[in-house]
Amino acid sequence: MSDTADATRRTVRWLLGAQIALALGLVLVDIAPGLPNLLAPSRQPEIDLPTQPGDQTRRYRPRDPANPGPGVAPDMPRRLLAETTDIEGQEALSLRGAIAPGDGVRIGETLRSDRPAIVTLDSPGGSVRDALEIGRVMREIGAETRLDGTAVCFSACPYVFAGGTERQASDAARVGVHQHSFGESTVLPAFLAVEDIQRGQAEVLTYLDDMGIDLRVMGPALATPANEIYILTADELVEWDLVTK
Structure with missing residues (x-):
């Protein structure tokens, strides 16, 4: 026995x-x-260095969206802060900071309550799903989105920007895209997270199509690793319908 x-x-x-x-x-x-x-780490230059066509990829630190590298203000909030303001005599809302989980609901409630005509953005990125949620509310209330001065709009932020009925970016503003993680952990092997990744990418593609954005923008996004960021040129912003003015 x-x-x-x-x-x-x-x-x-x-x-x-x-x-x-x-x-x-x-x-x-x-x-x-x-x-x-x-x-x-990435061997690409830091994101504070100027880009030019053909040299648009820069280093990005995805584990700390509020501080992804030089060139982003060191006092960048760790989650989106909303501040009411006035632009050209119209009620406006300034959104500044990384996009944290839960910001979709919180900022969405603020947008529906305040119903600003214009929303300015300054965000190095963060939660993709929260960004999509904010962007849909932006379109729902009919707000314009703007990137003023030297504002940054990286990673998930362009999805918020895309929600604007009209979209405007200053010459000094920077818009950057790269690959995203849609699972609970950014280091899970893909074979464990493939379903979540595919569902997340489908959500992004559907969202961009709904917002009238040329899906060619997903080319550099999918080709750029999460620890790097592809800075879009002024011509790409116009050609892919990210800016309307």
Whole structure:
């Protein structure tokens, strides 16, 4: 009886060990192409350096959206702050800061309550789903979106910007896109998160189409790793319908 129990335990341990080894092997196979990005920072220049056509990719730190690198104000709030203001005699709302989980509901309520004619943005990015939620409310209330002065609009922020009925960016403002993570963890291997990633990308494509944005903007977005940002040129902003003025 004892020999049988020992044999059973050994078999169970062997099966458990084999399953763990198989799982580790699958993880390694899946993440191997991305290991350079996980183990070392991007070799691209910092985002405070000027760009020109053909040299538009810059380093971005996705783990800290409020502080993704030089060139973004060091006092950037860790979540969106809303401040009422006046622009050209019209009621306006200034949204500044990283887009944190929960900002979709919170900022959406503010937009519906205040119903500003113009919304200015200054955000280095953050939660994609919250950005889509804010952008849809923006379109619902018929607000314009603007990037004034040296404002930045990176990562998830362009989706908020796209929600404006009219969209305007100053010559000194910067708009940047890259790959996103839609799961709970940005380091999950893709084979564990593929369903969530595909659903998230479908949401983004549907949203951009609903907002009248040329889907060609997703080319550089999908081709640029999460730890880098592709700064759109003025011509791309116009050609892909991100700006209307």
